Amino acid sequence: KLVSRGDWLVDEKLFHPINRMDVALNFIDSNFKLHSSAQYHLHIGASHHIVNIRHLGESFYQIKCNATMIAHHGDRFIVRDPASQHTLGGGSVVDIFVPRRRRSSELRLAQLSAMQNDSLTTLKLLLQTEADGVKLQEFATNRNIREAQIDKFCEQLQTESINYSALSLEKLTLPLLLHEKYHREYCKEILGFLKNFHEKQTSQQGLSEPALSRGVDFASSHLLFHGILQTLLDSGEIKRTGTLLHLPTHKTSLSAEEEAFLAQVRPILLQAGFIPPRTRELVEMTNIPLMSLERILRESAKAGTLIKVAENRYYLPETIMTLAGFTEQLAATEEDKDTDEGFSVIQFRDASEIGRNLCIELLEYFDSVGFTRREGNSRFVRTSKENIFGK
Structure with a gap:
């Protein structure tokens, strides 16, 4: 029996089964006390669920069900006692995207109160108060709104001179x-931190995205931080060299030793192409003692003139960019086969003619900087190479 009473048939884009939802609930008996361990009967639409109910504050409650439910903002329901003999009260769904933390905080209760309005008013209120922004994907799904209606809301915001930035986030x-x-305010903090960093670390080209996020103590999601950074990159207020972010006016101050080393090692790495010599092999090629060589390599990586892929492998930034372009082409070739299986280490090895161990190190490096993602034995390109390694 695959279909039961109360089941929904929905478009794949709207399919968002949930186990929790925040609701506005009123009890018939104003003195009724909930029991956190009790299981109540929820009747919503034509479906019936056994649920737990937790009071959040004011008239807001969270309903939790072990089985998945389908619901949207405004859907009405009733709640009956554990024996299903008496109707206890009723209410409506407020939000199906329940936060993982601080579910009953003052901020969350204020959000739920704002959501009690019509869609456009709710969007205005959330936009004014949400430092993390409003994900239109969740907003539209929660309220069962078409994209065309969302576009009209955005036009209305502009008409009313409500200024906002529309950030493109991965997978949304x-x-x-x-x-x-x-x-x-976020941009001011990021630019100010980079300015101070450059003044103190003149020999370093910049910071990686995760290091910059930690530096400004960004409390929200990495996706939001990435979106904000992208606006700064698009406007030219920040530049990316390799994987390092820096102000456009910043120029590294290399020591005479570092400049001499680069002049010596750059031709070696250019000739090596995709397979650079290991650190100990560089010792033999340059006649530089191992400890001194490792120190200069670390300093060169900080300056952005070399990129460290593994403990004993360093690449020129332009070689990494070429490898990233090769990876994009390989991924596109596999996509053309309509298999949705990405590409494997073996496929990367065979196409690049790089040894297996170095292939693994390269792909793990690409994973770590957000260029690729691993799913089982397959990998997929997450974003264009320019977004990670600059232009």
Whole structure:
């Protein structure tokens, strides 16, 4: 029996089964006390679920069900006692995207209160108060709104001179809206931190995205941070060299030793192409003692003139860019086969003619910087090479 009473037939884009939802609930008896361990009967639409109910604050509650449910903002329901003999109360769904933490905080209760309005008013209120922005994908799914209606809401915001930035986030069809006051403050913090970093670390080209996020103590998601960074990159206020982010005006100050080393090692790495010599092999080629060589290699990586892929492998930034382009082509070739299986280490090895161990090190490096992602034995390109390694 695959279909039961109360089941929904929905478009794949709208399919979002849930186990928790935040609701507005009123009890018939205003003195009724919930028992956290009790199991109540929820009747929503034509479906029936056994649920636990937790009071969040004011008239807001969280309903949890072991089985999955389908619901949207505004759907009405009733709750009956554990024996299903008496109707205890009723209410409506407020939000099906329940936060993992601080579910009953003042901020969350304020969000739920804002969501009690019509869609456009709710969007305005959330935009004004949400420092993390409003994910339009979740907003549309929660309220069962078509993308065309979302576009009209955005046009109305612009008509009313409500300034915001629309940030494109990975895996989301619709952008995240971030009010201009929050966007401006985040950008100010990032640019200010980079300026101070450059003044103190003149020999370093810049910072990786994770290091920059830690430096500004960014408390929200890495996806939001990446979206904000992308606006700074697009506007030219920040530049990317290799995987390092820096101000456009910043130039590294290399020591005479580092400049001499680069002049010596650059031709070696250019000739080596995709398979650079190991650190100990560089010792033999340059006649530089191992400890001194390792120190200069570390300093060169910090300066952005070399990229460290593994403990004993360093690449020129332009070689990494070429390898990234090769990886994009390999991924596109596999996509053309309509298998949705990505590409494997073996396929990368055979196509690049690089040894298996170095292939693994390269792909793990690409994973670590966010260029590729691993799923089982397959890998997929997450974003264009320019977004990670600059242009």
